[in-house]
Amino acid sequence: MNEFPEKFRVKALAAGLRADRALEQAKLLGAEIVAVAREEDAKRLRGELPGVEVLHGEEGLLRVATAEGVQMVLSSIVGAAGLKPTYAALKAGIDVAVANKEVLVVAGEAVMKAAKSSGARILPVDSEHSAIFQAIEGKDPAQIKRIILTASGGALRGKKRHELDGVTAKEALCHPNWSMGPKITVDSATLMNKGLEVIEARWLFGMPADKISVLVHPQSVIHSMAEFIDGSIIAQLGVADMRGPIAYALSHPERVPLGSMELDFLKMGPLTFSEPDLEAFPSLGLAYDAIREGGTMPAVLSGANEIAVAAFLDSRIKFMDIPALVADAMEAHDTDKDPSVETALSADGWARRFAAGWIERRAL
Amino acid sequence: MNEFPEKFRVKALAAGLRADRALEQAKLLGAEIVAVAREEDAKRLRGELPGVEVLHGEEGLLRVATAEGVQMVLSSIVGAAGLKPTYAALKAGIDVAVANKEVLVVAGEAVMKAAKSSGARILPVDSEHSAIFQAIEGKDPAQIKRIILTASGGALRGKKRHELDGVTAKEALCHPNWSMGPKITVDSATLMNKGLEVIEARWLFGMPADKISVLVHPQSVIHSMAEFIDGSIIAQLGVADMRGPIAYALSHPERVPLGSMELDFLKMGPLTFSEPDLEAFPSLGLAYDAIREGGTMPAVLSGANEIAVAAFLDSRIKFMDIPALVADAMEAHDTDKDPSVETALSADGWARRFAAGWIERRAL
Numbered sequence: 256m257n258e259f260p261e262k263f264r265v266k267a268l269a270a271g272l273r274a275d276r277a278l279e280q281a282k283l284l285g286a287e288i289v290a291v292a293r294e295e296d297a298k299r300l301r302g303e304l305p306g307v308e309v310l311h312g313e314e315g316l317l318r319v320a321t322a323e324g325v326q327m328v329l330s331s332i333v334g335a336a337g338l339k340p341t342y343a344a345l346k347a348g349i350d351v352a353v354a355n356k357e358v359l360v361v362a363g364e365a366v367m368k369a370a371k372s373s374g375a376r377i378l379p380v381d382s383e384h385s386a387i388f389q390a391i392e393g394k395d396p397a398q399i400k401r402i403i404l405t406a407s408g409g410a411l412r413g414k415k416r417h418e419l420d421g422v423t424a425k426e427a428l429c430h431p432n433w434s435m436g437p438k439i440t441v442d443s444a445t446l447m448n449k450g451l452e453v454i455e456a457r458w459l460f461g462m463p464a465d466k467i468s469v470l471v472h473p474q475s476v477i478h479s480m481a482e483f484i485d486g487s488i489i490a491q492l493g494v495a496d497m498r499g500p501i502a503y504a505l506s507h508p509e510r511v512p513l514g515s516m517e518l519d520f521l522k523m524g525p526l527t528f529s530e531p532d533l534e535a536f537p538s539l540g541l542a543y544d545a546i547r548e549g550g551t552m553p554a555v556l557s558g559a560n561e562i563a564v565a566a567f568l569d570s571r572i573k574f575m576d577i578p579a580l581v582a583d584a585m586e587a588h589d590t591d592k593d594p595s596v597e598t599a600l601s602a603d604g605w606a607r608r609f610a611a612g613w614i615e616r617r618a619l
Numbered sequence: 620m621n622e623f624p625e626k627f628r629v630k631a632l633a634a635g636l637r638a639d640r641a642l643e644q645a646k647l648l649g650a651e652i653v654a655v656a657r658e659e660d661a662k663r664l665r666g667e668l669p670g671v672e673v674l675h676g677e678e679g680l681l682r683v684a685t686a687e688g689v690q691m692v693l694s695s696i697v698g699a700a701g702l703k704p705t706y707a708a709l710k711a712g713i714d715v716a717v718a719n720k721e722v723l724v725v726a727g728e729a730v731m732k733a734a735k736s737s738g739a740r741i742l743p744v745d746s747e748h749s750a751i752f753q754a755i756e757g758k759d760p761a762q763i764k765r766i767i768l769t770a771s772g773g774a775l776r777g778k779k780r781h782e783l784d785g786v787t788a789k790e791a792l793c794h795p796n797w798s799m800g801p802k803i804t805v806d807s808a809t810l811m812n813k814g815l816e817v818i819e820a821r822w823l824f825g826m827p828a829d830k831i832s833v834l835v836h837p838q839s840v841i842h843s844m845a846e847f848i849d850g851s852i853i854a855q856l857g858v859a860d861m862r863g864p865i866a867y868a869l870s871h872p873e874r875v876p877l878g879s880m881e882l883d884f885l886k887m888g889p890l891t892f893s894e895p896d897l898e899a900f901p902s903l904g905l906a907y908d909a910i911r912e913g914g915t916m917p918a919v920l921s922g923a924n925e926i927a928v929a930a931f932l933d934s935r936i937k938f939m940d941i942p943a944l945v946a947d948a949m950e951a952h953d954t955d956k957d958p959s960v961e962t963a964l965s966a967d968g969w970a971r972r973f974a975a976g977w978i979e980r981r982a983l
Contacts, residue, residue, distance in 0.1 A: 485880060518850065
């Protein structure tokens with residue numbers, strides 16, 4: 256943002272618990288509206304940011320997401336908390352650059368409907384979805400045969416089912432290519448991250464599950480691809496740096512020149528491809544099951560998984576308990592086939608409680 | 620064509636010396652106009668194709684290329700003979716799918732001007748240019764940083780300069796990925812083929828030489844790429860089968876479903892990349908020199924090279940004589956900076972005579 260002040264102006268920002276960061280960024284970027292999580296932080300910031308509207312809690316997020324004059328909301332709150340404000344922005348006809356996975360995983364159908372009826376655009380920030388977006392842009396959707404999401408394979412790529420029982424959080428956290436938070440890094444190791452991306456792709460690109468493939472590509476040079484009915488494949492390649500997809504979502508259809516983003520073909524090793532091992536990494540298969548089931552099932556997958564991953568990082572359950580827990584939650588869930596955002600969030604909540612009980616009983 | 624009778628109808632065809640093939644195809648496809656090279660063949664075919672207009676020579680080609688009601692000409696005559704009819708089609712406002720390299724190499728500037736002023740489109744049939752065309756389609760040309768032509772590296776990839784003197788025609792004709800005629804296969808071995816493609820790309824995509832890179836990619840899976848100002852790269856991938864690019868040129872902007880064109884990522888080996896070795900394969904550097912010089916120089920490069928390759932295939936000169944001859948022709952040529960098609964063809968003719976004399980003096 257700071258690099259291109261003539262292109263972007265930040266009108267409102269939300270910072271959750273990080274009130275000091277909110278203060279610093281609001282001053283730097285000249286934001287007019289600021290949202291933090293806690294009431295006491297909001298009170299303090301009001302004193303330090305004269306003329307700025309400071310709010311807190313869910314109301315603050317909704318205000319930031321739907322502030323008048325805003326052309327685009329960058330939705331990057333982690334977890335289900337990002338869903339309501341993002342949905343509100345789309346309903347208000349504001350374009351959303353979506354970095355938050357849960358928005359589409361938990362309530363993809365309702366979210367896409369809201370965007371469609373208001374005319375708001377949803378621009379992907381995930382590198383894989385940005386790649387597909389760039390690959391199919393300007394092409395006729397009817398010509399697309401399938402989309403191919405590439406997966407690095409995560410920290411445990413190549414390991415067999417029987418080698419995974421004793422995997423520690425430390426091992427699961429060594430991601431080869433991307434530097435990310437612990438939850439998403441564990442999701443990469445289980446391939447649940449790719450499963451969630453398949454669900455997002457299903458909604459973003461309007462493709463049924465059987466037209467979305469996952470291909471393991473450990474080098475993460477090809478960020479994803481689209482195959483057309485004549486066999487032609489369009490791929491997007493780049494360095495593993497989120498600045499690229501973020502900048503493209505914000506500046507689309509323009510592109511901004513970014514420094515040190517050049518992919519060096521002469522320095523890279525060979526590019527390889529293999530099939531995901533669904534026996535060792537059943538979470539990916541569960542995600543496909545959740546899409547096929549539809550309705551509230553993806554929300555259950557996502558909610559149960561989030562609690563399972565936290566318990567694994569806490570050493571309360573084993574690595575292979577993560578998919579086992581998710582599978583049990585899905586098995587126990589009674590799907591609502593046409594959920595509202597509220598219903599989807601309540602299924603997510605149900606799955607979290609189910610997961611907590613499961614862990615309680617199973618805990619190490 | 621035959622696979623999609625509802626999409627394509629062949630109105631006119633030209634077959635050069637292959638009169639029997641012309642007869643067979645004209646019957647099969649129901650062509651209304653047929654051109655062959657020789658007058659005696661034309662006479663014979665008139666008897667066998669009642670109601671069909673049969674012509675011969677250059678006049679026949681011009682008639683085929685500009686027949687009323689034709690929406691697209693597929694220009695695939697080998698060599699400079701394809702230039703005039705292609706130019707005539709473009710001047711008449713007829714779209715051209717260009718498979719003939721010389722059209723753009725010999726007279727790129729004049730050809731592009733003719734297309735621009737009549738509004739005719741030029742659609743690439745070469746797999747590399749089709750790849751770039753597909754990669755940049757629907758994108759803003761101002762966002763393109765460079766285009767990257769991939770090169771298999773030909774039959775002699777990896778050989779050093781000192782290993783190339785004794786190369787035989789047989790060795791140079793072993794192309795690893797594509798099955799093509801002998802002239803173009805030798806051009807692949809010298810990298811002149813890639814040089815000619817750089818010149819074509821210069822005109823097709825309006826890019827200066829310094830924005831066109833060549834990257835050796837022995838597996839020919841990535842057919843070429845475009846890099847954008849934000850570092851994002853869009854690549855087109857596919858099997859090495861010309862049916863893909865030909866069908867896309869003819870059906871654009873539609874695509875037709877083609878059988879057995881699916882790229883199998885699970886069966887392919889690693890994809891690798893390296894820099895072209897300009898010391899061992901100086902023809903590529905000569906092509907860049909020719910673009911920078913402009914005017915009639917690319918015509919001289921192309922004409923001299925064609926004669927040199929024929930002499931090499933005839934064992935009259937050595938492999939490394941090919942670039943030596945081309946360099947001498949370019950050195951001896953006095954460039955016309957703004958040639959017409961006629962002037963460009965006459966520079967091509969001059970280069971051929973120069974090459975014949977050079978070979979006469981040097982012949983083994």
